[in-house]
Amino acid sequence: MTWTDEELVARSISGDADSFNELIRRWERPIYALAYRTIGREEDARDVCQETFLRAFRALQGFRGQAKFSSWLYRIALNLCHDWIRRERRTPVVQAPEDVDLMALAAAAGPSESVEDLLARKDLTRAVERAMALLPDEQRTAIVLKEYHDLTFQEIADLVGCPLSTVKTRLYQGLTVLRRELAKSGGSERPRLRSVAGRTS
Amino acid sequence: MRDTHCDYSGDRDEALVAYLYDDIDPAARALFDAHLTTCAACRDELSGLAGVRARLGRWLPPERQPAAASRSSPATSHQSPATRRTWWREIPAWAQAAAALLFLGVAAGIANFDARYDSSGLSVRTGWSKRAESAVPAPVRGPETNAPWRSDIAALEQRLRAEIGRSNNAGTTLASVATRPDRPAAALDAETLGRVRSLIGDSERRQQRELALRVAEIMRDVNAQRQADLVKIDRSLGLMQNNAGMEVLKQRELLNYVLRTSQRQR
Incomplete structure (x- = not known):
């Protein structure tokens, strides 16, 4: 039998530890x-993920x-993320230990994904990461929640505590900045939006 | 980006985003559909933003196996999902603290590892934060800021100690859930030890992979810089050869002049 999240929460509160584990498996x-x-x-x-569940x-x-x-x-996780961002911005860079033999360590490494693959993947996503990093937190959050978690505008508005129109404005502004920055980094992508492709043709 | 000739009657940006994500009521969609047939600016922008979405769709987080699957020890992997317990709930608080401290220590060493080869030679830096140019200028701090993770470790240790204290008092806290009377203490210890080792192993593998990646990036940067240096050296050599050639030409002309003058005097 598949329990809903809310039922699992109720069971967890009544002392069923496995129900909470199931919630973790679902939402991790x-x-x-x-x-x-x-x-x-x-x-x-x-770390943020673990702390969220704790x-x-x-x-x-x-x-x-x-x-x-x-x-x-999501609200707990976002709060932790914003705490992390605030903390990170005021933390200084430290010096590397001098006695680390980098080449020996690299030679001994046995990555499950090859370094070449890893580099290719990094190159592919680096432009997006850089562009996303330029956005103000609230625009980035709106884009992440909409683009990758498929929340409705109303759900995002409830989650971050702002009016519905503000969510749309943040998304529009954020996407516009991303468009400009990604154009600078080169490369183009054909639109994958089925609704747009279908309706505008 | 916005075309001033667009004459959409409502809030155009909001409508465009709602249409883009297909999160729009039917009446508004019909209105915007009609608008799109006559507005090239909106069509272009919609297409551009859809392209952005396509790029965003390729931004995937690094692979991560679920904790319940990846972190279970072989001893518990045969258990049914109903009886399986999440790794952090079965490990005693002291073991969590030890693993966390070890992880923080290792991570502090090579976190944000950054190595550069440039005109000033090879330099290596690590740290928790981004490079200085992308961050807000750091405030002047005391000597303890040379090791910022120490405060993190201390805070974490304090938290986990508090957690241990609570678990001793309350019967339903995280660590105590794992202590079941039907299992011998030695078996629990062995299992715990195995999990801590597995955690440490996972952490080390991740760090090593990250390090290998960084080293590969260094090698790429070094090669690029070497190529640039070679081009520079080549240009300098060409310039020197050119200068030398000019000098030889001048000497030859001078010699010819001297010869001509001496022949005339004879």
């Missing part, structure tokens, strides 16, 4: 993806079901 990937695209660093996104677990008693569980979880 989306939360990690949200964190990664918001803060841009794999390891830190993992906080959710601790605050589960306070969850009254006013919003969907996923929205509640």
Whole structure:
């Protein structure tokens, strides 16, 4: 039997630990993806993801079901991401340890994905990451939630606490900046929007 | 970007975004459809933004296996989903603290690893943050800022100690969930140790892969810089050869002049 999120929450509150594990299994990937695209660093996104579930677990008693569980979880994750961004901006760079033999370490590494593949993938996404990094937090958040989590404008508005029209404006402004920046980095892409392609032809 | 000739009656930007994401009510869609048939500017912009969406669609987070699947030890992998427990709930708080501290220590060493080969030679830097040019100027801080992760480690340690304290008092906290009376203590210890090792192994593999990537990037940068240097050297050599040739020509002309003058005097 498949339980809904809200049913799993109720069971978790009543002491069924496996129900909370099921919630983690369901939402771990989306939360990690949200964190990664918001803060841009794999390891830190993992930390944010774990911290999100820890906080959710601790605050589960306070969850009254006013919003969907996923929205509640997204809000926790976004708050943690914004905390991380604030903290990161005031942290200085440190010097590398001098006694690290980089070549020996690299030679000993056995990556599951080849370095060449990794480089190709990095090159492919670097332009997008750079362009996204230029956006103000609120525009980036709106784009990530809409583009990758398929939330409606209304859901995003409820989640970030702003009017519906503001969400659309942020998306428009953010996409316009991205368009300009991606054009600078070169390369073009054919539109994949089925609705646009179909309706404008 | 916006064409001033667009005469859409409503809020054009909002309508365009709603249409782009197909999150629009039917009446508004019909209105915008009709508008698109006559407005080239909106058609162009819609197409451009759809292209942006296509690029965004290729931005994937690095591969990540679910914690429940990737972090289970072989000892628990045979368990049914109903009885499987998430890794962090089964590991005692002290082990979580040890693994976290170790991970932070390793990560602090090579996080944000940055190596450059330029006119000033090869330089290597690491850190938690972006490079200085992309960040807000750092405030002047005391000597302890040379190792910013120390405060993170201390904070984490404090948190985990608090967690341990709570778990000792309350019977339903994370660590205590794992302690089941039907399992011998030795088995639990072995299992825990295995998981901590697995965690550390995962962490090391990730760090090594990241390092290999960085080294490959360095090699690429070094090659690019070498090519640029070679071109520069080639140009300099050409210039020198040219100068030398000019000098030889001058000497030859001078010699000819001297010879001509001496022949005339005879």
